[in-house]
Amino acid sequence: MxxxxxxxxxxxxxxxxxxxxxxxxxxxxxxxxxxxxxxxxxxxxxxxxxxxxxxxxxxxxxxxxxxxxxxxxxxxxxxxxxxxxxxxxxxxxxxxxxxxxxxxxxxxxxxxxxxxxxxxxxxxxxxxxxxxxxxxREVVFLAPPRITLSLTPGDVVSLFPFERVTGKSRGLEWPIDNLVLESNGRVGTSNRALADVELSVDGPGLLVMVPRAALEQVMQAFLSEKTGRWPAHAE
CATH class of the missing domain: 3.40.50.10240 (Thiamin pyrophosphokinase, catalytic domain)
Structure with a gap:
């Protein structure tokens, strides 16, 4: 409309x-x-x-x-x-x-x-x-509060923080649990999927990059209404 x-x-x-x-x-x-x-x-x-x-x-x-x-x-x-x-x-x-x-x-x-x-x-x-x-080569999106993706083992999963975030993961070769990710500190590029990937973060600011072939899986994850949504940025 x-x-x-x-x-x-x-x-x-x-x-x-x-x-x-x-x-x-x-x-x-x-x-x-x-x-x-x-x-x-x-x-x-x-x-x-x-x-x-x-x-x-x-x-x-x-x-x-x-x-x-x-x-x-x-x-x-x-x-x-x-x-x-x-x-x-x-x-x-x-x-x-x-x-x-x-x-x-x-x-x-x-x-x-x-x-x-x-x-x-x-x-x-x-x-x-x-x-x-x-x-x-990739699909890029802002990580929602939580997301589960069915990826192929070996798929590159890159995480790049624009803001300071912490989170938890399952199915990544190098888990992000207990890590602080920030743009001028530790980042999470070139990680790899071992199986289905589960990711949760404590706030907005983390960009996720997965292979282009995963477009449909990412799309369906967002449309499932299981990811949660961030509130608008306070001006």
């Missing part, structure tokens, strides 16, 4: 939605995501890869500095939602403007490192908006 009232969410859905950015989009990225959603939102220039594949976005959100007139003129006016401020990225503008049980994001990883860091920063700040980012 598209909501024209700018003071509330622009797009609401009871099912997962796709969010497409203007960054690196692999040949199968859109195919993997579009079959799993019923609404597609473009973050500014993310409308370009969508339209090039013959898909008209249900909504376009951003400052529109990356969307050329040749594309913009083809999009119905009622699907354009400009947010002109320059204090946030288009990913931030779009993610905070949608409400759904889960957002699947493509076109936000790869390319410029500063852009990727800004996206990951937003993923942590907008902690009440569950979002999976699809990369060339």
């Amino acid at each position: 598209i909501n024209p009232q700018k003071s509330t969410a622009i797009v609401r859905s009871e099912r997962p939605i796709a969010l497409v950015g203007g960054g690196q989009v692999g040949p199968d990225d859109l195919k993997l995501v579009l079959i799993r959603v019923n609404l597609v939102v473009a973050a500014d220039g993310g409308a370009v890869p969508l339209m090039d594949m013959g898909h008209m976005p249900d909504a376009v959100i951003g400052d529109f500095d990356s969307l050329g007139s040749s594309y913009r003129d083809q999009i119905p006016e009622e699907r354009l939602f400009p947010i002109r401020e320059q204090d946030s990225t288009d990913f931030d503008k779009a993610l905070r403007s949608v409400e759904a049980p889960l957002v699947l994001g493509v076109g936000f990883l790869g390319g410029r490192l500063d852009h990727q860091l800004a996206v990951l920063n937003t993923l942590v700040r907008l902690r009440d908006r569950p979002c999976l980012l699809l990369g060339e």
Whole structure:
């Protein structure tokens, strides 16, 4: 459902939605995501890869500095939602403007490192908006309070803290129990799954990276309503 009232969410859905950015989009990225959603939102220039594949976005959100007139003129006016401020990225503008049980994001990883860091920063700040980012090799998400994933033994499971967190794990080659993870201290990259992985953390701030092939398992874990959700970040 598209909501024209700018003071509330622009797009609401009871099912997962796709969010497409203007960054690196692999040949199968859109195919993997579009079959799993019923609404597609473009973050500014993310409308370009969508339209090039013959898909008209249900909504376009951003400052529109990356969307050329040749594309913009083809999009119905009622699907354009400009947010002109320059204090946030288009990913931030779009993610905070949608409400759904889960957002699947493509076109936000790869390319410029500063852009990727800004996206990951937003993923942590907008902690009440569950979002999976699809990369060339991995799926990235903010760890919810708890999650169980059916992974293949040997799968790489990387944990990177943007904020200080502690937690517990089962099914990892190197458990995180009794460890303090923080961005300027110990991190948990290049861990490995031994079997099903169970992870619980005491607060938001831990990014999880698992193989791209695990997209469906991660998605179903979030949609199971067994993960819990973080409250919105206090401004």
